[in-house]
Amino acid sequence: MFRVCAAALGRVAVRLPSGAEALVEATGPTGAATLRVESAGAAPVVVRSSWDEFGSVVRADDGGLEVVSPQRTSLTLAAGGDVAIVGKVEGDDVRAAARGRLSVGTARGARVALAAGAGLDASRLVEGVDVDVDVDGAVAIAKLQATRAAVAARGGAVHIAAAYCADLSVSSDAVDAGAVTLDTAHGRVAAAAPNGGVVLRRCSGAAVVTCGGDADLAFDAVNGDVAANSARGDVAVSVATDVAADVALSAPRVDASGAENFEAAGAEPGALTGALVAVAKPLSRKGAGKVDAAGAATQRWDSAVTTDARRPTIAATAAGCASLRTLSWIDSIRRQVGLPEGATVSSTLCIPAPVPIL
Numbered sequence: 001m002f003r004v005c006a007a008a009l010g011r012v013a014v015r016l017p018s019g020a021e022a023l024v025e026a027t028g029p030t031g032a033a034t035l036r037v038e039s040a041g042a043a044p045v046v047v048r049s050s051w052d053e054f055g056s057v058v059r060a061d062d063g064g065l066e067v068v069s070p071q072r073t074s075l076t077l078a079a080g081g082d083v084a085i086v087g088k089v090e091g092d093d094v095r096a097a098a099r100g101r102l103s104v105g106t107a108r109g110a111r112v113a114l115a116a117g118a119g120l121d122a123s124r125l126v127e128g129v130d131v132d133v134d135v136d137g138a139v140a141i142a143k144l145q146a147t148r149a150a151v152a153a154r155g156g157a158v159h160i161a162a163a164y165c166a167d168l169s170v171s172s173d174a175v176d177a178g179a180v181t182l183d184t185a186h187g188r189v190a191a192a193a194p195n196g197g198v199v200l201r202r203c204s205g206a207a208v209v210t211c212g213g214d215a216d217l218a219f220d221a222v223n224g225d226v227a228a229n230s231a232r233g234d235v236a237v238s239v240a241t242d243v244a245a246d247v248a249l250s251a252p253r254v255d256a257s258g259a260e261n262f263e264a265a266g267a268e269p270g271a272l273t274g275a276l277v278a279v280a281k282p283l284s285r286k287g288a289g290k291v292d293a294a295g296a297a298t299q300r301w302d303s304a305v306t307t308d309a310r311r312p313t314i315a316a317t318a319a320g321c322a323s324l325r326t327l328s329w330i331d332s333i334r335r336q337v338g339l340p341e342g343a344t345v346s347s348t349l350c351i352p353a354p355v356p357i358l
Helices: 293-299 329-336
Strands: 002-005 011-015 021-027 034-039 045-050 057-061 064-070 074-079 083-098 102-116 120-136 139-154 158-172 180-182 185-193 198-211 215-230 235-240 245-250 253-258 262-268 271-276 313-318 321-327
Touching: 021 064, 034 045, 034 064, 045 074, 180 185, 235 313, 245 253, 245 321, 253 271, 313 321
Parallel strands: 034 074, 045 064, 045 083, 074 083, 083 102, 102 120, 120 139, 139 158, 158 180, 158 185, 180 198, 185 198, 198 215, 215 235, 215 313, 235 321, 245 313, 253 321
Antiparallel strands: 002 057, 011 021, 021 034, 057 064, 245 271, 262 271
């Protein structure tokens, strides 16, 4: 086992047992204000964060290279194998590139750039003013927060559980029904999947979607235009009943029968235009009189990402079917808590058999 305080020495060159060479360089009086790690060969590299405000520690053995560093560290890392960032790395600039798989706990910085040759898994948070993710393979991100973010995957699907971005661009060339999947998205989203499908759930904001397969788009709120185009599949758009928007559907089959508050303005073979008329959500007995809904709307995530006050447009173009439907208020609640729309909870009680008294 090789161990040395990298910050005390400033620059450490390490030869791994495999013969590969690694360079670790840290600057800062007691903490690693900046940390640079370069590793040749396929040996795995681990950067482990520590609460200690002292210099980085390097360990190298048959298992690869491990760097223990304070959490507040601007990181530049390049490795020929797998890379794991365990815990949190937070600095002005966080850059990590792996020829293998990249695993990240939390990466936070004004500028964050993540690249990998065999997939990315961000289990907690990726946050920055400017975020770039460029990966060969699949991408899985638990939470993404950014003013601007771009996520690109080649040969794998993109799955983001929660995205809070003023501007988010996502692309994948995977042949997959969910080539791009966002479980929750607030802000403006541009999603491209030329060979697969796009799934957007619980969106609040605007979207531009182009795909080769089916597009399934669900909006809790629309703030800005929504445009979806499928070259070889269907486009299905569902919105909450309190959404007001102009609508244009274009496809061999168009269907707005599931939108009860849709008023058609023009209909012809392959095209349907009209408008959604907003229906106010019912007030609960507990909430009545406590919150002014009009005032509370200004506090929503979706109203914070754009100042566009004009009436939004929802446009869907598909090679198969373009459909629009509105969700009832109860289905909107089911969607928010993760239940399937139309689900019912069984009222059957499980009553245990009586216990005989001896």
